[in-house]
Amino acid sequence: MTQHRLVTLRLPIDLIARIEALARASEQTPAETIRQSLATALRDSDAPMPRGEMQVIATAFDRAQGWLDLQARLRKAGFVLRLDGDGLNLHEWPSDRFVVRAEDLGHSLTELTLQYRAPFPGALVLRAGFRSGRERGRDNGQAA
Structure with missing residues (x-):
């Protein structure tokens, strides 16, 4: 079972609006949109530069x-x-x-x-x- 932790972020208003629009378009919650975006970005990126x-x-x-x-x-x-x-x-x-x-x-x-x-x-x-x-x-x- 995946554990969850509440995280608070301070984001620019225009970014929040884009997240909300993407969530509406994909018929999911903004939180799920953010989770998917982060998972994809972290999966696609390599380890930090040495x-x-x-x-x-x-x-x-x-x-x-x-x-x-x-x-x-x-x-x-x-x-x-x-x-x-x-x-x-x-x-x-x-x-x-x-x-x-x-x-x-x-x-x-x-x-x-x-x-x-x-x-x-x-x-x-x-x-x-x-x-x-x-x-x-x-x-x-x-x-x-």
Whole structure:
């Protein structure tokens, strides 16, 4: 028999509204929706990142002199930064599996851009809407 414990969380109102909407749509209680969401998220995630890897990542951010230096240091440790909208994500290298948001490690895109005095490589191209020829061909229904 599964034991239960009452837990109280302070959540943003917009998140509570999304939980309630999802619960209504799936015809279940908000509590059950939260339990299922947590179970799925925890089942899909791996164990927390080992302390040694966290230290290597922190050292890479602390010692890097620019974007290319940071990416090189992270790749030596088996990681890489990827641009995601207005933020950066840390991914495993070379598998490109998402690990954690850079902001969760204490490094925002804005702060790093100011520190390195340059935008993240490729960020200006993406914001300007430029795409490779291969991507343009896909938009027209052509094979890549």
